[in-house]
Amino acid sequence: MTRGDVSALTVFRGRAGDHNERGMRGARLLGEELARRTGSGSVSIGQSRPALNASWETELAAALPELRRLARRYEEVLRAGSVPVTAMNRCAVGLATLPVVARHRPDACVVWLDAHPDLNTPGTSGSGYLGGMVLAGATGMWDSGLGADLSADNIVLGGARDIDPAEQRMLDEGLVRSVPVGADLPERLRSAVAGRPVHFHLDCDVLEPGILSTDYPVPGGMTLEQLRAVSEVLAEHELVGIELGEFEGGRSAEENAAAGAPELVGAVEPLLRVLDGR
Template sequence: MSAGEDSVPTTTHGALTAFHGRAGDHNDRAMAGARILGSELARYMRAGLTRIGQSRPALSADWETELTAALPELRRLANRYDTLLAEGARPVTAVNRCAVALATLPVVARHRPDACVVWLDAHADLHTPATSESGYLGGMVLAGACGMWDSGLGDGLALGNVVLGGLRDVDEAERRLLSEGTISAVSAGEDMVDKLRAAVAGRPVYFHLDCDVLEPGVLATDYRVPGGLTLERLHEVAGMLAEHELVGVELGEFETIQPTGETDTDAARRLVEAVAPLLDGPRG
């Protein structure tokens, strides 16, 4: 087993992973956060945990530098997903940054082209290197997975299989793409659960959470965009999605140093409780 990866015997049907290597990080807090969140998921699910990625100081560099640094460990995660999905397992993964999904989504799309990706995030993440003004790797994730640029990690995710939830910070290039109507986008609001249910339309679901979809101050995140979800609303969304076939779960952008003053472990526990319907296995 290579450095930076260790495994504990799995005790449930869940295939639990924590990825905390470099992935376009602006700071080191989400690498530590993914470690804590992975441990809390393992406690809640009573599952073994495989860790991938050696946490190193954040580069906070341009997308190309970040991607080059991240590729070796992202490829290890992609290989793990390939194995898990080929075996019919349901991946549950804690990740530091949403850029990690450059590795996971193409594998999900290859094995389960019938599944939709429910992507809860304050941002659309539909930029390419040509359209991004910031050059932030995390803002290019869905575009890469959908084949709008070549990340070196594959593509294959159909635009029509993307369902965005909680979206509220969108740049002009992304707004033009969304205006075409191929991608479903649901804002945070009282009717969010019903609108997401309609957008999913009974399809199998791969769920991704970027913690900045939450109202600022609920949890520590890199970005703070007003108008987000409460943990109670997140729990409602999770409960609705749990009515569908679940392909996998991915939780990212959980940082350490909580704004509430509680411990990071307690904050991770509240997050896990909010998405618990997606961790408890299929209903019925």
């Protein structure tokens, strides 16, 4: 699963602007499934705690210690020549990972599959939700305290459809490339990536509501079959990292069994096969 000599699988369950604890439970389930599929050990950062449901400033302050631990973990994995594979609770965790990836691999394209562009800043966000500011923070549109090394030219959005006015202006101006859901999504992503190395990030709300449990379901999403087709296309490229987030677990064994972790990991298995050399 790794190209270097450091175990690359990480499970992040710390606070990251959560509205509930289901994403923390979901990260654990995904980590277990990834470990089972790959035969890899994992490193865990953070633990499930009650959600704060507070302002973005309060959420960020609470998350920073563990996000910084994750950033150091990415530094270690990438310095070792390994490919980080991370199960995370919320997309806000990308505030810690993306700047590190960009510093080590400024040539890499971040393929961000998400129902939302996450290009808001504290000044443009109507909700103040930390997760909606990830790409804006990683590119320096606001200061998260975690780095701003990612170039907007190296972002390709896939499946975004719940878009705020300020985000839409950026897309209209071509500051960030966006590829909508559709039958031609895999081919359009191949064209947008243009042969670059790929760091892959998946928010489960990019999928059609009802396939998996997510915090922000948005109609008009992808199917698992379409996600696998996208994974097949991206597996043609050099992989720099894989992140899976916004997957929610339940409180009981029955709820967790029905949550769909095996189906989700199965849909991205083409990427895991590349890392395994199969």
